[in-house]
Amino acid sequence: xxxxxxxxxxxxxxxxxxxxxxxxxxxxxxxxxxxxxxxxxxxxxxxxxxxxxxxxxxxxxxxxxxxxxxxxxxxxxxxxxxxxxxxxxxxxxxxxxxxxxxxxxxxxxxxxxxxxxxxxxxxxxxxxxxxxxxxxxxxxxxxxx
Numbered sequence: 001x002x003x004x005x006x007x008x009x010x011x012x013x014x015x016x017x018x019x020x021x022x023x024x025x026x027x028x029x030x031x032x033x034x035x036x037x038x039x040x041x042x043x044x045x046x047x048x049x050x051x052x053x054x055x056x057x058x059x060x061x062x063x064x065x066x067x068x069x070x071x072x073x074x075x076x077x078x079x080x081x082x083x084x085x086x087x088x089x090x091x092x093x094x095x096x097x098x099x100x101x102x103x104x105x106x107x108x109x110x111x112x113x114x115x116x117x118x119x120x121x122x123x124x125x126x127x128x129x130x131x132x133x134x135x136x137x138x139x140x141x142x143x144x145x
Contacts, residue, residue: 007031010067020063023056027067033101035067040094041117052090052127057115058082061130064097065111069134072104080108082132090127092117102131109134 005013010030014020014037023045029036037060039045047053062082069077099113115128 005030005070010035010070013070014063014067017063019059023059025060025063028096029098030067031071033068033071033104035064035071035099037064037067037097037099038094039097041090041092049089050091052095052117054084054086057086057090057095057128058084058130060095060097061099061113061115061128062132064099065113065130065132066134068099068101068111068113069104069109069136072101072109073106073136075136075138077109077134078137080133080135082130084128084130086128088117088125088127090115090117092119092125094118095127096124107136109136 007030011027014027026038028038039060045052045056062079066077066079097113097115099111102110111132113130114126116124117127
């Protein structure tokens, strides 16, 4: 891929991810070192206490950071590693994962992400904070799994 992808192209990439399609994830912003993913809070995404499962929060944070990194390179972003801190139980009607590139080089990007719960009134509460390192696969490796 040459150049930086646009929102329409990035949405096609998200739609091609079977797990993202299963969860119903939407890419609502993409460009200039930032990406935002949105996910409805559904009963089947909750744990036994009624909050969104931590694995779902980790997924949406990791994927948002990879998309943010994708705005910084024409190559395929692959997560090299990340950490997440759960700062509040996640509830509300939906989640927003807002990621941004902190620093990008030719081979790696460091990104941060805030995951917020959106309440019925539209108010937002931070429920998780993540930081990750995204590597860029060379074009020759794009066909490998």
